[in-house]
Amino acid sequence: MGRQDKSSMWILAIDFSSPKKGVCVYPVNDSWAPGSGFRVPLPGAIEVFDGPSTPLVPFRLIDSALATAGIKPENVGGIVIGSGPGSYTGIRVAIAIAQGWKIAFGPREIRFFQIPSYEAIIANAAAQGIRGDVSVIIDAQQNELYLAKFKITNNSWSETEALHIVPAAMIGKLTQGTIVVGPDSENWVADGVNVYPSVAYLAYAALKSTPITDPSNLTPIYLRQPGFKKAPPPRTLHMEL
Template structure:
C-alpha cells in the first residue's frame, strides 16, 4: 500500500501525531495529559515540514476515535475535523484499543493482545484482538466498558497466551488477577498515532472513509458491558 495519511490521537494521556508518506512514517509522541491542545498542532506542523508535504496533498486524515478520556477524544476529533475541513480531506476513525494491539505487535510481535484502558469509575475500556495474516486485527471480544471484577468473573480459558496492553491492568490488578485466560505482561500503555496511521491504510484501501462532518467518537459509556462478554451475546 502506498498512501499519504496524517493521524493524530489525544484520547489518553499520550498526545501523538504520525504522517505516512509513501511507506515512510514521521512521528511525534509525548505523554502530556493536560497539554494536548498545546502540543498536537505543533506536532502536525513538524511532521509535515519534515516530510516536505502540504496538508492538501494528503489522501486522508485519521484520528483515534476512542474509547478514552471523554475530553481527550473530543479534542482529538475536533482538531482533526478542523484540519480535514480546511484541506478537504476524508477522515478515518480508528479504535484506540486496536491501535494498542498494533503497538504491541510493532514492538514485540504480539499477535494476541488483551487491551484494557482505565476508564475511571471502577471500570475499564476492554477489547481483545487477534492479528490476521494480512496485517489487520480481528476483535475477539466486542469493545465495551465493564467493571474489571465482572470481566474476570465472565472470562473463559483458551489456548492462547494474551499480551496485555493499556493502563487498566495496573489500575485494577487485583480484580483482573481472576481472568481465566493466560496473559503475559506488556509495556504498551497508550495508543499511538504511529499505529493508528498503519491501521488507517487498510480502511482507506477499502474506501472506509467519512466526510469531516460525519466523524464521530466512540465513548462506550452507553454500552451494556455484561451483554458483550463471551457467552453473553
C-alpha cells in the same frame, strides 16, 4: 527521518485518546495501495509524541511532524483519527481538527477516516512481538475499564471478545490467562504491559478503510449509556417592590 517527497499524497494520523498523545504523517504512493504489512517502525512514517505530563497542544505536534517531513498542511490528502475509546476530550479535539481542516482546505479533496484506538493498541502489541491471548484494557473512568480480547499469531491478530465495559475490581479475574496490555495497564494489573496506540498504524490502516466524506460524521467510541440528573424544580423568588 529526513525530508520526504513532497509530491506524494500524505496522511495525517492523530490519536489523543491516551496519555501518550501522538501524531503521524505518512507518504502514500501507488494510488493509496497498502504495503506488504504493518511493522514498527513503519517505513516513511514520521511520528511525534507527547507524554502524560505534557499538556495537549495539538498544533505543536502537527507542526512538528509536518516540518520534519518538509511538507505543508496543503500536502495532506487524508486525515485519520483514533476514535477511542479513551479520553473523550482528546478524541473530540482530534475530530475538531479534522473538521477544521475541511473548512480550511475545503475546495481540495481530503479523505477522512476513523480507526478504533484499541485496534491501534493491539497492532502495536503485535508489532512489538507479543503473541498469544491478549486483553486490551483502557480506563473508562468511574472505576470501570474497557476490555477487548484478541489472539495474536506470527501472521495476524483477530478479536475474540468484543469491546465492552467491566468493573475495574474484576479485571484480574476477567483477564486471567491472557497478556494484559493498554495505556497505563500496569496501574490496573500487576503484570500489565503498557502499550499505547500506534499512530503509524492508524495511517497504515486508513489505506484499507472506506473514507468518510464529511468529517462531521466522525464519532468517538463511547459505550457508556448517558446518565442524566433530574434538574431541581424551579424556584420562585419573591421580590418586594
